[in-house]
Amino acid sequence: MEKKPKVTVVGSINMDLVTITSQVPKRGETLFGEHFQMNPGGKGANQAVAAARLGAHVQLIGCVGKDRFGEDIVAHLQEQGVDVSNVEPVTDVTATATIVVADQDNSIIVVPGANNYVTASFVESRREVIANSDILVLQLEIPLDGVRKAVQIAKENGVKVILNPAPIQSLPSDLIQDIDYLTPNEHEQMLLRQDRSAEELSGKLIVTKGSEGVCIYEEGREINVPAYKIDVVDTTGAGDSFNGGLAYALGKGVSLRDACKYGNAVAALSTTKLGAQTGMPTGAEVEAFINSRG
Template sequence: MNPKVTVIGSMNMDLVAETERRPEPGETVLGEQFTMNPGGKGFNQAVAAARLGADVQMIGRVGDDAFGREIISHLAKEGMSTNHVEQVTDTSTGTATIVVSEGENNIVVVPGANHRLSPEDLENVEPTIADSDIVLLQLETPMDTVTAAARVARRHHVPVILNPAPYQALPTALVHQIDYLTPNEHEHRLMHHDALLDHFDNPLIVTKGSAGTDVYNHGKGSTVQGYTVDPIDTTGAGDAFNGGLAARLASGSSLTEAVRYANAVGARAVTKLGAQSGMPTHQEVLQLMDEMD
């Protein structure tokens, strides 16, 4: 039986315009290329876990619009259940409008329907959460909703991974209900600044890209070696890592084994263009590990 991963989080449509230079205020410039891709941290991580063989339940909200219908269709194509992805009528599907120029990104995120996922919604899907092997959370839905999701999972002794991105200070009530915390180096520094880690006693997993991943557990720290590849597109590398970690922990792997595997998932993902399109299969990850170990 495949491991059961429930991902609770954001689903966006990414609208990407590439141009030679960014427009000045009030100026219009001609773009070179436009692409539209499903995205959002929750959705990206769900796709990663599903490609690796997990049975993924996505819980979230989209608008009753063309983008929402496209996202639901894409979920189904990736083999994920759409039972708990509802379309809401009072706002649009979340979007990220991205202008790419001179090697830099300017991004405007409109959360839209992602902010319609409420704590009450999580109580209503309690049986699904209870039936999971692991729950994966991020911070692109309201903090009260994230806290409610962790609370429901803890009630049924289901482990919770929180990827604290995009970073914001975490309430103590949430910190106490997290089993695995996965910041990157920048988020880790902010957590120290906010003294959030003073209240966290469970595994802390700090991702550092090709430099590996630092794991702090029971007062001891160690580094799990990363994988060096020639990157093509680093978009979604962190989401790939978290999806891989969730899939492997849900299957019963030890923490060190799961982190090592997740490092390979992230490394393999950056060798392809696109966040979701770059998410590797289990066989692709094993091939990379065999070649480099």
């Protein structure tokens, strides 16, 4: 039997509360919405699901609340094949993202809740899980000291690290030095490169560009890996799908360029369905898609 890559994700776990309406209410105004839905989300959970559906053995390290949202999310992650033995109920409130989607004006309010508990000490208590991984995947929706501790443990144990720097914030040089791959989008990479030399980011930077694919920056060169052309239904979660695909492929030992090509295929397929996690493809679907495109 082919060995499954061991991917550990340390990151955020949210419940997304989505209201679709014709317009965002003004201050003091009450409007009727058109549709409401609740979807498990958070970049950490999204990327864990993406990698698990492709066939990786995925362990998610994170926190939820001791509430109905937390229970529902954990059950959902288990259904998607994610190992949740290191997801801990720690407080009364699971993180939420309240999203109002209007034709021309979207808005989001995030309450971090349990995500704030993914601290350095919490991550340290899961040291063995990280140390025994092939790939560690991180984002910036948890406390930075938790991210730094996870990177430190990975570095000490020869585990490759992918950091998706979103939402973007200032990152210390020693942290960047210990990360193998940074995967910002175009906006995030502009902010990331403002106070960084090209040499500091060389060989690490993989910029996602939506319909243009991704660009790898190494040794002063820009290597473009084109996106797959496809009829898009919903781009929600495409970036997280790419990161999950990249982690899976690198865990299988393929080259960086081929891993980015695979990630592009995962991201493309994710845009053919509504929602983030609900649109993420299986490994068989990705292989069939790649083979159909030659």
